[in-house]
Amino acid sequence: MHIDWFVLFCQIFNFLLLVYLLKRFLYGRIIKAMDDREATIAARFADAEKMKTKAEEAAEIYDRKNQLLAEKSEQLLNEVSIAAESKRKELMEKVREDVDAIKTRWQDMLMREKDAFFQDLRGRAARQIYATARRALTDLADADLEARIVDEFIRRVRELDKEKSAQIRKAITGGGNRVTVQSAFDIPKETQDRIEQALKKQITKGFTINYSMQPEVVSGIELRVNGHKIAWSLNEYLETLVENLTETLQKEAHSG
Amino acid sequence: MEIVAINQISPDQVILWTWSFITINVTIVYTWLVMAILVIGSWLVTRNLSTGINVSRWQHFLEVVISTIRGEIREMTKKGVDDYVPLIGTLFLFICVANVLAIVPGYVPPTASLMTTAALALCVFIAVPFYGISRNGVLHYLKEYFQPNFIFFPFHVMGEISRTLALTVRLFGNIMSHEKVIGILLSVTPLVFPVIMQALGLLIGVIQAYIFAILSMVYIASATSAQEESHKAAVSEGIQA
Numbered sequence: 001m002h003i004d005w006f007v008l009f010c011q012i013f014n015f016l017l018l019v020y021l022l023k024r025f026l027y028g029r030i031i032k033a034m035d036d037r038e039a040t041i042a043a044r045f046a047d048a049e050k051m052k053t054k055a056e057e058a059a060e061i062y063d064r065k066n067q068l069l070a071e072k073s074e075q076l077l078n079e080v081s082i083a084a085e086s087k088r089k090e091l092m093e094k095v096r097e098d099v100d101a102i103k104t105r106w107q108d109m110l111m112r113e114k115d116a117f118f119q120d121l122r123g124r125a126a127r128q129i130y131a132t133a134r135r136a137l138t139d140l141a142d143a144d145l146e147a148r149i150v151d152e153f154i155r156r157v158r159e160l161d162k163e164k165s166a167q168i169r170k171a172i173t174g175g176g177n178r179v180t181v182q183s184a185f186d187i188p189k190e191t192q193d194r195i196e197q198a199l200k201k202q203i204t205k206g207f208t209i210n211y212s213m214q215p216e217v218v219s220g221i222e223l224r225v226n227g228h229k230i231a232w233s234l235n236e237y238l239e240t241l242v243e244n245l246t247e248t249l250q251k252e253a254h255s256g
Numbered sequence: 257m258e259i260v261a262i263n264q265i266s267p268d269q270v271i272l273w274t275w276s277f278i279t280i281n282v283t284i285v286y287t288w289l290v291m292a293i294l295v296i297g298s299w300l301v302t303r304n305l306s307t308g309i310n311v312s313r314w315q316h317f318l319e320v321v322i323s324t325i326r327g328e329i330r331e332m333t334k335k336g337v338d339d340y341v342p343l344i345g346t347l348f349l350f351i352c353v354a355n356v357l358a359i360v361p362g363y364v365p366p367t368a369s370l371m372t373t374a375a376l377a378l379c380v381f382i383a384v385p386f387y388g389i390s391r392n393g394v395l396h397y398l399k400e401y402f403q404p405n406f407i408f409f410p411f412h413v414m415g416e417i418s419r420t421l422a423l424t425v426r427l428f429g430n431i432m433s434h435e436k437v438i439g440i441l442l443s444v445t446p447l448v449f450p451v452i453m454q455a456l457g458l459l460i461g462v463i464q465a466y467i468f469a470i471l472s473m474v475y476i477a478s479a480t481s482a483q484e485e486s487h488k489a490a491v492s493e494g495i496q497a
Contacts, residue, residue, distance in 0.1 A: 027342055030318050033302075036307035037307045
């Protein structure tokens, strides 16, 4: 077969030229573009990775902060509730104390009013009974009530036992030989003599008697000497009356 | 008028202009046409290359082509892939475009000329020792010819020559015969069948371009990396078969 050397070398030259031109215009540029793009993408990925890491760190920091805040708020809440509870207890205690104080004051006041009432009642009752008894004695026995009271006093003096007599005698000696006889009424001289006679006979001699009039000794007569006393008065009866009355009133108050 | 008559076995026979020993025939003119298409196309596309996200379609296309070529080369050799891209890529693109343009009426592929295929095969024949020596040195390259012992030297030389011849004739035979088959079919059954043959011709053209480029790469790779020689030889045997 015929070999056309010119065409052969021409084609070799053409091919080598094409290799050069394509290397110049195609491969170099395209490969460079692809490499550049790969580098750009790699850089972007690296950036994204960096940003992701940064974002994760930031998220972690905020999580930690949130947790701290939550813990702190819980702690504050606990402290506040503890403080509120203690304040409540304190106030309750104070109120209880106030109520107790008011109650005590009210009870005291009530007691005082009750006492005042009974005091008053006793006084009135005593005076009333005294007046009634006096009128009754005057009307019925035709005798002076005061004389009867003195008689009763003298009788009691006479009926003193030895031991009591000895005690009183000792008291009279220790009290400077002075005896006080108190009565709610004026005692006539004659009666005073009778009393003195009776006392000297029953107890001892050699003392002076001092008479005084005391309205507090309700319708009675009493002898006081250095802590000892011989007496008769409506007081005893009145006290019994008052006790009974108090008991009755309390029962009624409780049942009411 | 037919550019290549049925009795003319090669487009080299169609001489357009001649002066002294210089003869400009159809092969050379169509070679220039293919070269012009490739170079101007490349220049137009690569004028405004984008390295960002937005890439033009043509740039995408060329990137896919180049990436595929690089991938193929990378399978043959691990080192210096981009050194082989100009030669192997140009072999593939030139043969492929030259063959595919056969679909255009009046065009005759330059690869249907024995001179063109011989020129390409000679380039590969020169490239193999060129790359082998530049990669491993003269001594190492020459030593390969005496493996496993000196008796094999003539066989190695014969192998070099015969595979170059095989490259030449394979491409020439395929494309030329395809042209002739089309011509014969047109005269026998002018309807339908030539179309099927044309479609088949496109496939054959691309496959031949691929085979030529891959075999060239296999030869170069076998010369540059002796360690992988047996593997490459097996691959080349497989492709040649």
